[in-house]
Amino acid sequence: MTLGDVARHVGVGTMTVSRALHRPAMVSEPLRAKILKAVDELGYVRNRVASGLASGTARLVPVVIPTLLHPVYIPFLEGAYSVLAQHGYQIILSTTEYQVSAEDRLIEALLGWFPDGLFLSGVDHSARTMSVLKRVHIPIVEVMDLSDSPIGINVGFSHYKVGVAVAEYFYQKGYRQIAYAGTMTEIDLRSVKRIAGFQQTLKDYGLPYHYIQRSNEPFSIALGGGLLNELLLQQPDIQAVFFANDDLAAGALFECQRRGIRVPEQLAIMGFNDQEIANSTIPTITSVRTPRREIGQIAAQMLVDHLQGRPPAERQVDLGFKIIERASTQAAARSISD
Amino acid sequence: MTLGDVARHVGVGTMTVSRALHRPAMVSEPLRAKILKAVDELGYVRNRVASGLASGTARLVPVVIPTLLHPVYIPFLEGAYSVLAQHGYQIILSTTEYQVSAEDRLIEALLGWFPDGLFLSGVDHSARTMSVLKRVHIPIVEVMDLSDSPIGINVGFSHYKVGVAVAEYFYQKGYRQIAYAGTMTEIDLRSVKRIAGFQQTLKDYGLPYHYIQRSNEPFSIALGGGLLNELLLQQPDIQAVFFANDDLAAGALFECQRRGIRVPEQLAIMGFNDQEIANSTIPTITSVRTPRREIGQIAAQMLVDHLQGRPPAERQVDLGFKIIERASTQAAARSISD
DNA sequence: TTGCCAATTGATAGCGCTATCATCACGGCG
DNA sequence: CGCCGTGATGATAGCGCTATCAATTGGCAA
Numbered sequence: 001m002t003l004g005d006v007a008r009h010v011g012v013g014t015m016t017v018s019r020a021l022h023r024p025a026m027v028s029e030p031l032r033a034k035i036l037k038a039v040d041e042l043g044y045v046r047n048r049v050a051s052g053l054a055s056g057t058a059r060l061v062p063v064v065i066p067t068l069l070h071p072v073y074i075p076f077l078e079g080a081y082s083v084l085a086q087h088g089y090q091i092i093l094s095t096t097e098y099q100v101s102a103e104d105r106l107i108e109a110l111l112g113w114f115p116d117g118l119f120l121s122g123v124d125h126s127a128r129t130m131s132v133l134k135r136v137h138i139p140i141v142e143v144m145d146l147s148d149s150p151i152g153i154n155v156g157f158s159h160y161k162v163g164v165a166v167a168e169y170f171y172q173k174g175y176r177q178i179a180y181a182g183t184m185t186e187i188d189l190r191s192v193k194r195i196a197g198f199q200q201t202l203k204d205y206g207l208p209y210h211y212i213q214r215s216n217e218p219f220s221i222a223l224g225g226g227l228l229n230e231l232l233l234q235q236p237d238i239q240a241v242f243f244a245n246d247d248l249a250a251g252a253l254f255e256c257q258r259r260g261i262r263v264p265e266q267l268a269i270m271g272f273n274d275q276e277i278a279n280s281t282i283p284t285i286t287s288v289r290t291p292r293r294e295i296g297q298i299a300a301q302m303l304v305d306h307l308q309g310r311p312p313a314e315r316q317v318d319l320g321f322k323i324i325e326r327a328s329t330q331a332a333a334r335s336i337s338d
Numbered sequence: 339m340t341l342g343d344v345a346r347h348v349g350v351g352t353m354t355v356s357r358a359l360h361r362p363a364m365v366s367e368p369l370r371a372k373i374l375k376a377v378d379e380l381g382y383v384r385n386r387v388a389s390g391l392a393s394g395t396a397r398l399v400p401v402v403i404p405t406l407l408h409p410v411y412i413p414f415l416e417g418a419y420s421v422l423a424q425h426g427y428q429i430i431l432s433t434t435e436y437q438v439s440a441e442d443r444l445i446e447a448l449l450g451w452f453p454d455g456l457f458l459s460g461v462d463h464s465a466r467t468m469s470v471l472k473r474v475h476i477p478i479v480e481v482m483d484l485s486d487s488p489i490g491i492n493v494g495f496s497h498y499k500v501g502v503a504v505a506e507y508f509y510q511k512g513y514r515q516i517a518y519a520g521t522m523t524e525i526d527l528r529s530v531k532r533i534a535g536f537q538q539t540l541k542d543y544g545l546p547y548h549y550i551q552r553s554n555e556p557f558s559i560a561l562g563g564g565l566l567n568e569l570l571l572q573q574p575d576i577q578a579v580f581f582a583n584d585d586l587a588a589g590a591l592f593e594c595q596r597r598g599i600r601v602p603e604q605l606a607i608m609g610f611n612d613q614e615i616a617n618s619t620i621p622t623i624t625s626v627r628t629p630r631r632e633i634g635q636i637a638a639q640m641l642v643d644h645l646q647g648r649p650p651a652e653r654q655v656d657l658g659f660k661i662i663e664r665a666s667t668q669a670a671a672r673s674i675s676d
Numbered sequence: 677t678t679g680c681c682a683a684t685t686g687a688t689a690g691c692g693c694t695a696t697c698a699t700c701a702c703g704g705c706g
Numbered sequence: 707c708g709c710c711g712t713g714a715t716g717a718t719a720g721c722g723c724t725a726t727c728a729a730t731t732g733g734c735a736a
Contacts, residue, residue, distance in 0.1 A: 002722055013686040018724065028684065043473070048450040049396055050722035052387045053691050068416035071409060078406035081431060090451075093419060093429045112386040113428075135381070221618050250618060257620065277615060280559050280588060282595065340692055351716040356694065366714065388692035391721050 079296025098187035123147035155299040163197025175240035179210035182244025224251020246271035283327030417634025436525035461485035493637040501535025513578035517548035520582030562589020584609035621665030
C-alpha cells in the first residue's frame, strides 16, 4: 500500500495525496476529504523511510545515555521523550555502558540515520568524536553536565559546584572530619568533577579530605554498607560522609543501624541525586536534588525550537541543583566537637 | 559524502563499494582494502535511511512500553536493548502512558518505519490494533503477560497465577483475613488479572476478600501509607495485605512503623515486582520476583533468531515468577488466631 | 475583452542505496 | 581450440516519497 496506490484509487496525482496528508492547506477541501477517506479505507500509512530519504529529514533523534541500569538517566530520558514525542520526533535509544570507545562507534552509526539532532549525556568525548560532531551539520545537545566549550546546545548543572556546595554545607554545620565515598570514578567523569570541587573546598577551609573509592563496582545499596565499613576502618573519627549517590548513602545508613551508629548524631550522611529512597528511609537522607527530568525537557524543547527555525537565545543553560536537607544531617552544630 | 563519492574516488562502481562494506566475501582482498581505506579517509558513513528503503529492511525495532515513569519496565527495556543492540538493531522507544487509544495511533505511526519487528508490553490491545497487527507481516513480540492467543512471539508470566500463588501463600501461613491494596486498576490490566487470581483463590478457600483500590493515582511510597490507613479503617482485623507493587508495600510498612503496628506480628505485608527497596527496608518485605530483564533478553533473542531465519520452536514462553520470602511475612502460623 | 495572478493539481526528477542481471577475464576441459 | 563455469565487477532499475516546476483554471482589474 503506497502513496501511488491511494492516488490511483482516488484518481489524482501522488503529490496531491502527499499534500492532502502533510500540507492540508494546499489541497481543496472536498478533494482532501475524498483522499483522507481513501487513506482510511485502504489503511495506508506513510513510509517514513522513503519520506526521510526524499525530504532529507527523518524526524529521528538518537539519545545516548551511559546505561539503562542506573535509574538516574531515566527521568532525563523521560523528559526528553515526552517533549520530542509531542513534536513528532522518534527517539533512537542507545547506551555507551560508560565506554568511551563505544561512544565513537555508536555515534558514527547513529549519524548514519541522518538524524535531525543528537542527544549526548556528558560533555567529555574522545577527540575523534569531537571532530565528527563538529563536522556534522545537525544540532548536538549535550546534557547532564556543563561544558567549557559546548558543541551545540548544553543543558545541565555544574558537578564541580555540587562538590563545593556539599563541602560548604558540611562546614557550616560544624563538621570537621569529612569524607567522600563513591565508586566508578574511572568511568563516571561527572563524579570526578564533584570530588574535585569537594576536595578543593575542604582544602580551602583547611580541613582534611578523607575518601574511599572503588573504580568499577556498580552502585548498589549493599555497596554503601561496604564503603562505610572500610571508611570507618581507615578513619574512625569521621563525622560526615558525602556519597556518590543515594543508593550508597542508604546502604551506609542501614549499615549504621546494624552497627548501632546513630545518624545523624554520630555520623552525618548525604546522598546525591535525591532519588525516592532518600526520602523513605528512617531517618530520611539529605541529598542533592538534580533536575534530571527538567534537563531532558528543556534540552528537548530547545532542540525542537532550533529545528523549527527558532534558535534559542542561550546555547548553554545551567539548571542548578539544590541540597534537600533531611534528618541524616540535622545534628545541631554544637553537638559536634571541633 | 555518498557511496558514489567513494566509488568515484577509488575508481570502481558503487556496487563494489557497497559490497566491500557489507558483503566482504564478494570483493577481492586487495580491492577491498583499497576501498576500506578510502571510506576511512573520506569519513563515509552509510545512509541507513537510503539503505533501508532500497533493501526493505532498516534494522529498526520499535519497543512500546506503558511508561518510563514506573521503574519496572526499565529492566525489560534494558534486557531487550542489550540483545538487539548486539545484533545491530536500533530501538525506537515509545510509550503509551497507559492509554489504549494512544497505542492505536502509536503503532500505526511506528509501522510507518517498516520495522523489522515490534515489541509490545501487554497482550491486551484494541480490536483495531489487533487487526492492524495481524495484517502486517513482521514478527510481533508481546511481553510481560501471557496471552491466550498470541499474535506472534509471547514471553512473560501469568499474572493470574501470581494472584493465586500469593493467596495460597498467605493461606498456608495461616492468615485468614487477607486483603489486596492497589491502584491504577483501570489502566493496568495486568494488576486486574492478579486480583482475579487472588480473589478466586480466597473464595476457593472459603475466605473473605478485602480490598482497597484506587483507579488512577500513580504508584508511590506515600500512597502505600494512605491505602493502608483506609484499609484498616474499613477492616481493622486485617492480617495480611498483598500490595500492587513494592513502593506501595514499603509505604505501608513505614506507616505501620509510624502507627506502632508490628510487622509481621500484627500485619503481614507482601509486595510485587521485587524491586530493590523490598530488600532494603527493616524489616525486609516479602515480594514476588518477576523476571523482567530476562523477559526482555529472551524475547529479543527470539526475535533476532526469527529474523535470521531460525524461527524459535515455541512461540510462547512462560518465565514464571517466585515469591521471595522475607521478614514482612515471617510470623509463625501459630501466632495468628483463626 | 485581455491579461495577470492566485489557487490548485500534476509530471518529473531525484534522495542514496541495494537487487539483479549483464559483462568480462580466466582457467580447466573435452 | 572453442566451450563453459566461476569469480569479480559494473550498469541499471527501482525502493516510496517529496521538491520543484509546469500546467490549468477561474476571478478580477485594466
